[in-house]
Amino acid sequence: MTAPDRTVAGPGTKAGLDPKAGPGPASGPDPIAGTSPITGAIPVADPDSTTPGLDSDLLASPPVSPRRAAWRRFLKYRLALPGLIVLTLVVLGAVLGPLLWQVDPNAVDPAQYRNPPSPDHPLGTDSAGRDVLARLIVGGRVSLAVGLAAAVTATFVGILLGALAGYARGWVDSFLSRVCEVMQSFPTIIVIITFAAFFGPSLVTMIIIIGLMEWTGGFRVTRGLTMSLREQDSVVAVVGLGARNSRVLFRHIVPAVLGPATVIATGMISGVIMTEATLSFLGLGVPPPSSSWGTMLNQAQSLRILESMPWMWLPPGIAIAITVLSVNFIGEGLRNAVDPRQGQR
Amino acid sequence: MTSTSETTPVLSVRDLTCEFSTAGGTVRAVNGVSFDLAPGETLGVVGESGSGKSITMLAILGLLAANGRITGGSVTLDGVELVGASEKRLQSVRGREISMIFQDPMTALNPVMTIAAQIDESLKRHSRGLDRRGRQSRIIELLDQVRIPNAVRRARQYPHEFSGGMRQRAMIAMAMANRPRILLADEPTTALDVTVQAQILDLLHDVQVETGTALVMITHDLGVIAEVADRALVMYAGRVVETGTAAELFAEPRHPYTRGLLASRPTLDDTDGGDLDAIPGQPPNPARLPSGCSFRPRCDLAQGRTECAEAPELAVLGEGRAAACHFHTELALSERPA
């Protein structure tokens, strides 16, 4: 009998509690089944007693192209499309906003000290008399950019290491899997705080650290996929023909991993946006003069601002919530699209 | 049915129909099944996967999955209707009047409870007269009865410490805890090794003789029927297609499906190299039954005959003997296949 397996694919993954990582506990192998002495060997269920519902797939839908089918499954999660629309609006706002609202976000005006919303400043002004709306727009750019950059970095690192582990196997795999395990059981934010403490807050440091800390989701999926792909005839054949490893990697493994990787990266974007906001809120993230939504919220640590000047901290907080929520909606839809079984649970 | 005192059935099922609502629409998994069970008798139910045998049994106990329900017919226990009975009433029947044994003892026992605790639950529920000590000794007695050696020690163990055969014995002990009058056994030997299968069948037979319980034995194996059953039903696509005593079914099958099943059985006197005459085709998908006679696509009698476009009634051929085929007389005339 094996121990409760907390290695890479086992139940002891962070996925269960971490909204950033993977499809949640539903997809992971059940710890009971994983350690059960009774799996395999025996025909699992009486086919007679299963409900005939399983056959409904055969009845449904005439053949459609895989892409169309995936899009349909995406839409089947009813909040996916609204999420996509809202996120598009948020991104458009951040990108095109400065064209529509041509107020300098960094223009200090002591005369406009902490003014409530007015026609000139629809969201009021902050402690330096800067326009909150303009800062919200540029802050969104920073938050979204950090989210995207760090998530892509982390996913890329995860795919690379996962493919390496799954392809090379042996000690490389055991080593990377151990490291992954350790990373998962260690609080990311503590590491980032430590780095921020020693090197001072910096945008690039933060992206790199998040990228290096959050690769475990991509790693697990890629490793598993690579291992199973490696056994497939087509891959075995090209390896047998003497194909170079890099060729096998990029022609066979990377394409297969792209779908799941997109899901993971999407899930991570929302997590990273929140991490960035938290760090900036604590004063350890985006350093001045640039500002993100989290930085704007940092001012609310002052009770006076919190109590009497909600226009300074409510808008960035709501912006974070709306953005992250719509990314999460899209993530759920993508999960359906990539893994059809998920939607039925 | 005739109600002479000797044949008053303990369980009577009439026109039982069960439907499941699925994403693909409503599926009728059991379609007008009727049978009687006399006290102490053994009734075999034969059919392939998906023929509705297990669902019939679950429906009798009111244990259909959440998306399934009984849409017609009746189930009476000693003349008292169970279909539509309150959940409370059904609970007092389950495990006391009617017990059930499941196919796979690997998954049918709770992995985190000891064998004793799982039997004890049933005793606590139904044998209210027994105190703790009384239940304890009853558990040991039951385990002895199903020939589990070292019963005292074994009772404290968990299912994973038992072999498959031993688990099925424990399962039988659990089912017999309150001396039920009816035991529904759903392919109790299918998941077991061949050598163990015979032991479990013997055990069931012995238990039945000792306690006088009636037994419904579900199986897809005609050999099991030949060994244990007094009478048998043959089910196909949710319907009963033939009934009779085991001997009658073997000697003179009156439905092409029964005939096919018999032909596909390996026998000891099968000396010509064992090329089994299996029934062609697959069991039908209950969600998409062929129109008319469900067996038509696989039937060597149908061959495009127009009668088969209509579903045949179950024609009574004699006392306890019936078949649902338009051409059952033809079968009576033809010889039993080798």
Added chain:
Amino acid sequence: MVSFVLRRLAISVVTLIGISMALFALTRFIPGDPVSMYFNPLTFEGDREAAVEAVRARLGLNDPIPVQYIAWVREIFNGNMGFSMITGRPVTELIADRLPATIYLMGVSTVIAIVLGITGGIIAALRKNTIVDYATLLGALGLVSVPSFFIALLAIYIFGLKLGWLPTAGINVPNGGWGDAIRHLILPAGIMGISGSVGYIRWARSSMLDVLDQDYMVTARSKGLSRPRVVLQHGLRNALIPLVTILSMSIPSLFGGSVVIEQLFAWPGTGRMAIDAISNRDYPVVMGFVMITTILVLVCNLLADITYALVDPRIRL
């Protein structure tokens, strides 16, 4: 069992060594020489260079890095994690002062998270595909979409400042008694607990759904047990076996969460201490905090593994 525990222990020790090395390496990258900062060039009289050099030699800062690392580890084993550069107090003492408050907060919020999460998850599972289920899942998704510090700000704004129902800072007031302590606890522990419950909700739901499909659930019903009884007795027990594992998985986010919540509610715990230390560049305190966190996380994980093996009768190691 023994070999399993030893293996987990070995992994933990290796992890600890790795992290302590990384941490030690970090201190070598600190911009600016702490010793030269110690001697203020404006007020120091005499040969400052020589004084700095003398102190460096005395502190062993001129030794090779590995020697310094060993010396540092030896000191930690002796219970010496250095001294705060601000207050001069031993780091061990500072942490010992602060740790109980953090563990108190994490403990209470974990209990809240588990109770809320498991109840919610199981209700959602039993009402699968109903409005209750969808509302629970949507609520969970909503909760993970809002940073807990923003929830905390809103809660302080509404319950503390606008309605004035609850205190928003500190762990208690002197001689406040139990009632006061609980009132101080409600917002921080409640917010951490609600945020933490999301993971448990999702896990409990899917775990329960798996279990509800199991054959032994039908067996239990066939014995005449009522459905609630079957769900509680057979379902819950099987569904909750991995709880310890899930609990151990929640520990990282618990530590992360406590840093933020302690900062916001002026909670006198280690998280707040760490943030203060960072803004003061009080490196020994930061290092002590990270070391203690690491050790606690590793110990918790180890305990979870062992407990899991003890809870599930099928695992005989």
